[in-house]
Amino acid sequence: MDPVLTARIAKPGSRGIDGYVADGGYGAWKKVLSEGWTPERLTEEVKKSGLRGRGGAGFPTGVKWGFIPKDTKGKPVYLLCNADESEPGTFKDRLLMEKDPHQVVEGVILSAYAIKCRDAYIYIRGEFYDGARILEAAVAEAYAQGLLGEKIFGSAYSLDLTVHRGAGAYICGEETGLIESLEGKRGQPRIKPPFPAVSGVFGAPTIVNNVETLACVVHIVNRGAEWFAKIGRNEKNTGPKLYCLSGQVNRPGVYEAALGLQLKDLIFGDAYGRGMKDGRKVKAVIPGGASANMLTAAEIEDCPLDFDGVAAKGSMLGSAAIIVMNEDTCIVDAARNLSKFFSHESCGQCTPCREGTPWLHKVLDRIEEGAGRPEDIALLERICNQMANGMTICVFADAAIAGPLSSVKKFADEYRHHVENKRCLVGPRAEAAAVTV
Amino acid sequence: MSHTRYRVQEAGAPRPFPPEAMARIEKILKRYPTKQAALLPVLWVAQETWGWVSKESAEEVARLLGLPVSHVDGVLTFYTMYNLRPVGKHLLQFCTSISCHLAGAGRLVARCEKRLGIGLEETTADGKFTLLEVECIAGCDRAPSMMINDAYHEPMDEKKLDDLLDRLGRES
Numbered sequence: 001m002d003p004v005l006t007a008r009i010a011k012p013g014s015r016g017i018d019g020y021v022a023d024g025g026y027g028a029w030k031k032v033l034s035e036g037w038t039p040e041r042l043t044e045e046v047k048k049s050g051l052r053g054r055g056g057a058g059f060p061t062g063v064k065w066g067f068i069p070k071d072t073k074g075k076p077v078y079l080l081c082n083a084d085e086s087e088p089g090t091f092k093d094r095l096l097m098e099k100d101p102h103q104v105v106e107g108v109i110l111s112a113y114a115i116k117c118r119d120a121y122i123y124i125r126g127e128f129y130d131g132a133r134i135l136e137a138a139v140a141e142a143y144a145q146g147l148l149g150e151k152i153f154g155s156a157y158s159l160d161l162t163v164h165r166g167a168g169a170y171i172c173g174e175e176t177g178l179i180e181s182l183e184g185k186r187g188q189p190r191i192k193p194p195f196p197a198v199s200g201v202f203g204a205p206t207i208v209n210n211v212e213t214l215a216c217v218v219h220i221v222n223r224g225a226e227w228f229a230k231i232g233r234n235e236k237n238t239g240p241k242l243y244c245l246s247g248q249v250n251r252p253g254v255y256e257a258a259l260g261l262q263l264k265d266l267i268f269g270d271a272y273g274r275g276m277k278d279g280r281k282v283k284a285v286i287p288g289g290a291s292a293n294m295l296t297a298a299e300i301e302d303c304p305l306d307f308d309g310v311a312a313k314g315s316m317l318g319s320a321a322i323i324v325m326n327e328d329t330c331i332v333d334a335a336r337n338l339s340k341f342f343s344h345e346s347c348g349q350c351t352p353c354r355e356g357t358p359w360l361h362k363v364l365d366r367i368e369e370g371a372g373r374p375e376d377i378a379l380l381e382r383i384c385n386q387m388a389n390g391m392t393i394c395v396f397a398d399a400a401i402a403g404p405l406s407s408v409k410k411f412a413d414e415y416r417h418h419v420e421n422k423r424c425l426v427g428p429r430a431e432a433a434a435v436t437v
Numbered sequence: 438m439s440h441t442r443y444r445v446q447e448a449g450a451p452r453p454f455p456p457e458a459m460a461r462i463e464k465i466l467k468r469y470p471t472k473q474a475a476l477l478p479v480l481w482v483a484q485e486t487w488g489w490v491s492k493e494s495a496e497e498v499a500r501l502l503g504l505p506v507s508h509v510d511g512v513l514t515f516y517t518m519y520n521l522r523p524v525g526k527h528l529l530q531f532c533t534s535i536s537c538h539l540a541g542a543g544r545l546v547a548r549c550e551k552r553l554g555i556g557l558e559e560t561t562a563d564g565k566f567t568l569l570e571v572e573c574i575a576g577c578d579r580a581p582s583m584m585i586n587d588a589y590h591e592p593m594d595e596k597k598l599d600d601l602l603d604r605l606g607r608e609s
Contacts, residue, residue: 085575086572086573086575087573088534088535088536088572088573088577089535089536089573089577090573090575090577091575091576091577091578093575094575119470125575126481126516126518127518127571127574127575127584128575129587129588130587130588130589160468162468162469164477164478165477165478165481166477166516167477167480167481167516167517167518167519168516168517168518168519168571169515169516169517170572170573181477182474183471183473183474184471184473184474184475184476184477184502184504184512185473185476185508185511185512186511186512186515187515187516202470202471202474244577244578245578246536246577246578246580247535247536247539248539252536252577252578252579252580253578254578286535290534290535290573321577323535323536323539323577325539329539334535334538334539337533337534337535337538338535340533341534341535341572341573344572345572347515
């Protein structure tokens with residue numbers, strides 16, 4: 001597949017509007033206006049494309065847009081671009097925003113038009129200082145050329161777009177956490193329903209879409225829903241996808257391929273990861289960011305990287321963050337690290353999550369440090385089962401137990417070895433500790 | 438969430454925004470239907486003006502936006518990027534999340550602690566460096582990743598870190 005979303009990123013001056021327009025940029029927006037597309041037609045086109053959200057949940061984008069009530073009772077409709085990319089292992093949106101910001105802006109404009117939005121915001125995580133500066137420059141250029149603002153190109157449509165910076169909180173990537181944060185509050189997720197499409201930011205109908213999702217819309221308009229739907233493994237998993245490959249591989253990076261790329265091809269293929277660093281063996285792979293269940297080396301066989309392919313393996317594609325761990329990685333140490341993240345990032349709203357995440361971290365820490373108790377392994381499972389599956393307002397707790405619980409189940413021997421021998425089974429600490437015992 | 442984030446500290450002097458910052462705030466307010474929605478951006482202006490957000494700046498922001506000070510405090514202590522006390526000229530932020538961890542981020546932090554003689558969330562006596570561990574900053578393909586103030590330095594290694602600390606340490 002020829003690159004679609006990343007076609008321009010390596011070009012010199014890829015950020016500027018002149019280069020973007022020279023490559024056909026804003027052609028989709030001009031097409032929609034000049035051909036007189038209605039918002040409904042645009043939504044229909046996106047529905048037909050099969051586009052599913054690229055932020056993690058994989059919900060069909062056009063269907064989501066369709067949830068905006070026909071009669072909003074005089075309330076404005078808001079579009080929020082979720083650029084709060086914070087899932088450990090994920091770095092694709094950063095690339096899109098830093099290297100081809102106008103593609104993102106055009107995606108926002110088209111999607112805003114589809115849902116009859118007058119004011120759109122790009123909520124970008126605070127750490128992306130460069131990304132925010134680059135996007136702000138792009139938005140200013142778009143205003144200067146009349147692509148944004150009042151009565152765009154003489155049409156009846158007006159749109160304002162604001163880049164809004166977060167300030168360090170993973171949970172603001174959760175759509176209702178993002179909404180709370182944009183309203184100037186702590187980013188604590190809301191109980192659903194009401195869903196944002198009915199009552200979101202400022203009490204008005206709101207759509208939250210990921211950066212990559214919005215960028216896809218540009219190409220759906222340009223090349224048509226049928227073209228988009230033909231890319232990908234099947235009709236439920238369509239379009240190009242950005243895969244974030246990191247961990248102990250030879251060539252980590254963002255790789256674009258049709259949805260459904262084989263996991264092993266991503267790790268070992270010449271066009272992608274080019275195999276394991278130092279020729280080590282794969283031990284475990286996290287296929288969808290820190291929130292996804294780990295897969296064993298056996299499970300990565302025949303694993304298409306799309307929403308349903310990874311789900312069939314008992315994990316999830318999530319944000320398509322593939323983190324590869326080799327045979328020398330201590331799995332307890334990896335789980336401890338994942339639990340540190342979730343312990344740090346829990347918003348503190350729901351007790352099972354606020355108390356459970358640091359507890360998980362504490363137990364994993366003592367197992368890893370050789371102070372584990374025989375009952376700790378059962379304790380880990382018990383804590384996990386009490387935190388998730390509907391015990392909390394959002395799915396953060398479900399995400400927090402994924403790494404620890406899947407690793408306890410799949411690498412039980414390694415956990416037992418820690419508890420029984422007070423040291424790691426593999427890795428540098430296995431040998432160092434063995435000398436002193 | 439670290440214990441240092443529970444309290445907003447006093448600067449010991451009132452914090453009226455300088456005219457340039459006020460002009461930015463006026464512009465920001467025009468972008469939102471409520472004043473409260475401008476809170477995060479205005480707190481950024483405060484931090485960019487003084488380098489951190491004191492109790493007095495929080496009170497000034499609350500007054501400008503018509504919000505209870507307790508609300509502003511609640512927001513400040515929630516978001517980890519607002520500095521609740523003065524920080525060094527160079528804010529060293531090491532990512533220690535999974536991909537960076539697998540690439541040896543822990544060793545870099547330990548080396549940095551040893552070289553600077555400070556622990557996490559501490560500032561050197563000369564006020565040059567503050568050391569922080571941060572969670573995933575989306576630099577996983579260039580692990581271990583780190584930021585100094587608003588700029589990425591990735592991939593980082595021990596040699597590069599030594600050179601950086603030497604260079605920044607020499608600057609007046």
